[in-house]
Amino acid sequence: MTAAGLASVGLVAAALFSAIAALAGLAGRSRAARRLHHAAMIAGPVAGLGGSFVFLAWRVAPLSLGASPLLFHAPLVVDRLSAFFLLLLHAVSLMASWFGAKYTEDEQDTYPPRLVLPLTAVFVLSMQGVLLSSGVASFLLFWEAMSLSAFFLVMADGEEDSRKAALLYLAIAQFGAGALIVGSGILGAGSLFATFDTLATSVGLLSPGASTLAAVLVVFAFASKAGLAPFHAWLPEAHPRAPSHVSALMSGAMLKVAIYGLLRFTSVCWPDLPAAWGTSLLALGLATAMVAVIYANIAREIKRILAWSSVENIGLVFTMFGFQLLLRREGWPVLADAAQAAMFMHLLAHALFKSGLFLGAGAVMHGAHTGKLEMLGGQANRMPRLSVAVLGLCLAGAALPPFGSFVAEWMLLQAALTSLGTRNAHVVIASVAVLVGMAFVAGLAVFAMVRLFSFVFLAEPRSAQARAAVEPAGSLGRPIAGLAAAGLALGVLSPWMSPLFPVKLEVLGPSLSAGPPSSGPSGLWLAPALAAALAAALCLAWLIRRSPGSTLRTRRSHTWDCGQPIDATMEYTATGFSAPVRFFLRDIVRAEKHLVFRPVVPSNPWIRHGQMEFRKAGGILGRLYFPVARLIEDVGGWLKQLQNGVIQFYIALILATLLLTLWVAL
Amino acid sequence: MNPALLTTVQVVVVVTFAPLATGVVRRVKAFLQGRHGPPVLLPYWTLLTLMRKEMVLSTSTSWVFRAAPYVVLATALLSAAVLPLVARGGIAAPLSHMVVVAGIWMLGAVFLVLAGLDSAGAFGGMGSSREMTISAFLEPALIVTLASFALASGSSTVDGMLAIGGRGLLSRPWVLPALASLGLIALGENARYPVDNPATHLELTMVHEAMVLEYSGPYLALMELASMVKLAVFALLLVNIVLPAGLLTTATGIVALAAAPLVTAVKLGAAMVLLALVESSMAKLRFYGLPEYFFGSLFLGLTSLALGLFAGWL
Structure with missing residues (x-):
């Protein structure tokens, strides 16, 4: 089989295994189905890793993996850029799935497998889809599937804080997705069914203003998904909330998929x-x-x-x-x-x-x-291998x-x-x-x-x-x-x-000093x-340690602490x-420090219990997001005055609209 | 001379003379303070005694504590091998790229900090927190300062930067603020005045000594040797930038080999007398006063860089 054939078989198999894993995960109550899910989740990335490696290492020319009416007839295509990101995605998802096979079994009480297993598979599948799409419509479809599966995964443990984080994530993700849809619409002259090849030509027909507007929208969409300030507020809330192997996928792979989108769109539309x-x-x-x-x-x-x-x-x-x-x-x-x-x-x-x-x-x-x-602390003695x-x-x-x-x-x-x-x-x-x-x-x-x-x-x-x-x-x-x-x-x-x-x-x-740099030896x-x-150097240090005359005698004792026994409270x-x-950096952090002292005995103010509290002053949410939200609310409240229940006022509004329409139309 | 031989000679000479340098600075400081002071060869005896002593390991510590002395010493040895201290153009010289050198020093600092925290005492934690702060905040100053030297010399390896050493500095006077900045960085990186007090009797004010407080025996010897080598490396580097004379190169004959230890000893001695004078004439800064020190150093480096860029345009 040729290298191109091997690569396409590997990549198609990777996507198919993800689909199988998603279906098997739906039957997550059965042990056999879960085992099938985990096997498919590991087999998929292995095939994908092999496929993308062969594609890259053998320098295969861009390759079409076939089209389907389900994906709006735009073929799945792999080139060097997407192959690099596929390699990255499959490397991360292989390790995450390997870890997840045991982790999801052990954490069933926290993260319900019937929810987490199929969603993780869909998440991986949609990232594979984004990287393979050659059409705008299928790209957007997979993009949304990726955002939504991640949204449900963030709140998989069902806690209140997780739900809040997930909703914040969803709001920013949907805002970004909206910008992406509008931007792609402008680029495709109103159609979302363009392929990246046709986009390259149609963007040339746009006016400079429209092209810049589309660029702003598209770059905003990918930057907000990747977590560029000031659109990063969701990331530190949402990523820690997901199950750990999903956090690994989100930080390791999903952010990179957003960067892929940025690179793809800018290289096609705005070289x-x-x-x-x-x-x-x-x-x-x-x-x-x-x-x-x-x-x-x-x-x-x-x-x-x-x-x-x-x-x-x-x-x-x-x-x-x-x-x-x-x-x-x-x-x-x-x-x-x-x-x-x-x-x-x-x-x-x-x-x-x-x-x-x-x-x-x-x-x-x-x-x-x-x-x-x-x-925490002390885990290096308890988990030595993990600590290395x-x-x-x-x-x-x-x-x-x-x-x-x-x-x-x-x-x-x-x-x-x-x-x-x-x-x-x-x-x-x-x-x-x-x-x-x-x-x-x-x-x-x-x-x-x-x-x-x-x-x-x-x-x-x-x-x-x-x-x-x-x-x-x-x-x-x-x-x-x-x-x-x-x-x-x-x-x-x-x-x-x-x-x-x-x-x-x-x-x-x-x-x-060479002035204009030359592409010399790397x-x-x-x-x-x-x-x-x-x-x-490490060997030399070891030799110095083992030099003749040095001793290997060792004794264990507790850490010196001014003559007292030591415990964790002194750390x-x-x-x-x-x-x-x-x-x-207090001018940037602007934390508020609160100190409260209570005397142990009322008569002696010097012996006292102290309590210290740090409060972060709002962060980006408090400084940017909430003021904007308040502004929108205020404008809304001001506009609400129109709705005052006086019928004559409504009739006057209708009349004014009519006159305005006539004036514009004629 | 063979480049491999140059690097070997350099490592041997620097490591051999490093304890002497520490002995000299202690003796001169004692003299300036009106004390008699310990003999200059005492650090050698200290190291040899420590190597023979039984080691006490804290029960709180883990494998990280036992690995740290090797890594810390290895990074000190590596910086002694790659930088142009006794010889230029050694086999390891291409590795003296400024980013690599900064990375090697940071790696050593990281393991020192990990070891300090691993002992579970408050002193170790305190020293580690301070050391990490100093290393982290000196990083921009270090990069900018070395970048000014790179701009002046047209090379981003420290080995290549020596091309403008000595008289070259006078034809590019805008590098002088960067030289001053490098001096400040050297004091900070080596835990000397005004950032740290290497001879205090009070653990609360220590940085470096607080981190190695729990070490004893051969591991303490490795840690002490590492900090001595690092001090010698910085001292020789600064001296060589001002006075790049007497360095071995691939062109020098085997006879110069005999002179190399002597030249190095003289350079180290001069640098240590100067260091003792500096340390005896200023007070230690309050820890929370250090941002001015860091930003002063960064500002000096940036001044050099800006002046150099303007000079290039003219």
Whole structure:
């Protein structure tokens, strides 16, 4: 069989397995049906992973997988861009399903399987559909199916807070979907049944104003789905609420599908967006990342921290997208290619480590029955194998060498450094912003990831339930370890990863002086060299430890605490750990601190109980969303005065309408 | 000379002289404070004694606590291998890319912080919180400062940046604020005055020492050696930017090898006397006064960068 044949068989099988899993999941009460569901959920991504890998590695030409009247006759098509995202989606969904097979069985009481199982399958199927669609109508259909299945999954546990989060998500998702439908309608000259090929020609017939309006609508739709500020409010509410393997799919894959939509529509319809778009997306992306990373340091619940970190990473992706757009428009294609390569590298790296971290959060919460940092701790002694995997994922999340996320950051920073030599004011200012902003975000991202790992895994457990936790079953731990290994391999083996990407991966050479940069030998081979050097340095450190004359004698004792026995109440708390961040950035955070003191004995005011409370001042909801909602309510209330119940007034209105119509018509 | 040999010689020389540097700075500080001070060779004996001592591990700690000394020392050794300290153009020099160097230092800081938190004491947590804050907020300053050097020298590897060392600085005076910023970063990264007090008797004011409080025996020796190497690395780097003389290259003959330790010792000694003078002439900053320090450093780096970009346009 040819490579093209293999690829199409794999991808079609992946979609079919998802459909089978959805049907089997409907009969979720029966054990056999559940087993069939889990088998299909794992078999699908395996086939999809194989199919997209063959497609990418053998450089197969764009491929049609067949059309159906159900999908409005637009064929399912795969090209390099969609194949890359299919690879990413199937890598994430394979690990999430593997984890989910055990997790959903164990958590049946919280998440009813008859709801969660079919919806998860539909969710995966609709993401596959979005990536394969070549027609606008089928794209929109799958897009809506994706949003709606995610909506129901967010409120799967039936709690009040989950319902609220899900409704907030639904409101923003539907607002975005509406913008997308209107935008596509404008692009297709009123028809939603165009294919992307015909769209490319019909957009040329639009007036510049209409084209810009459509661009604004479409970019808004994808940006709000991906979680770009100020449309990110739903993300930190909704992502933590879903079952953990669904959170992994949402953060790891769904956000990337939104980025895919952005890339697809902009490359088809607006291959020459003006540079101002690049600048604005870059600025919005950097602002998103900077604010989100601060909140990732303030949040006190594992999955909430991870959700804020997702907002931060989406911000970085938009920064990279805007930067490459700007560089291309200003006439620096080599630099633009480097920034674009960094974006794709970051997309894949983030998909791997963030889904791994969400699965890790699920495993910890499964064992310790809480996700609150102030109640966790000490899990490294209770779950040693899980802690190794999660430490790897946290280091990847902190963009530290030698993980794939570090390589992505390296690519971008080298492109920004080289851009300093372009002598183009627009480009130079953007590169300085990228350098400073990325470094700020990188520093605080390390802070957030270190805090996340430490307060879950290190020191003494802070509650009885955390003390009683045990290592999760292998079928929960192995997918997490697999994702950590994949994130490491992505960095260490990056020179050999190029065939899997839609663009050529490269780190520009270190020379800045050459003026206009040339596409010289890629610096990417430094990534494996760095990993090897790190390994060699570790060996050297081990040799120093084992040098002749040193002792191996070890004794265990408790931590020194000024002569007192030590317990978990003496430990630093997660809130205290990030206090400097809150204090240094208090003008951005604007938390309200409330201190209440009550004397133990009324006569002595010095011996007292203290109580401290932090309240976040509203956030984006309070500062932007609610004022807008109030404004709409006020306008509505003012308009309601028309409805005053006086019949004469209504007749006057009808007369006025009639006269106005006549005046307009004649 | 063979590039592999250059890197090897550099690592050996830096690691050998690192304890001496710490000894010199302690002795000079004691002299400036009117004390006699410990002998300059004391750090060697301290390390050797620690290696022979029984180790006490806290029952609260996990494998992370036992892994941290290796990673922290490995990152210090790696930065001693890649940066141009004793030799330029060694086999590891391409890895001295500024982003990589920042990443390596951050990796070491991360494991130091994890180890401090793992001991479950309040002191470790306090030190870790402060160390993480310093590392995180110095990151933008570090990147911008190195970017100014990259702009000036046309190379984003630190090895290449030395091309403008010494007299080159005078023809590009706009790099001088970045040099000052690098000095501030060096003090912050190495837990010296005015960010941290390396010789305090009060755990509450410590940063670095609070994190390694629970270490003893050989692991403490590794941690101490790592911080000594890091101090020597920063000192030699700063000296080499101002005075890049006496560096080994692939062109130098084998005879220069004998002179290399001597040159390094002189450079380190000069840097340590200067460090002792700086530390004796200023007070430690309040921790919550540090944002001014961080943003001052960032501002100096940005000034250099802006001036450099304007100079390039003219």
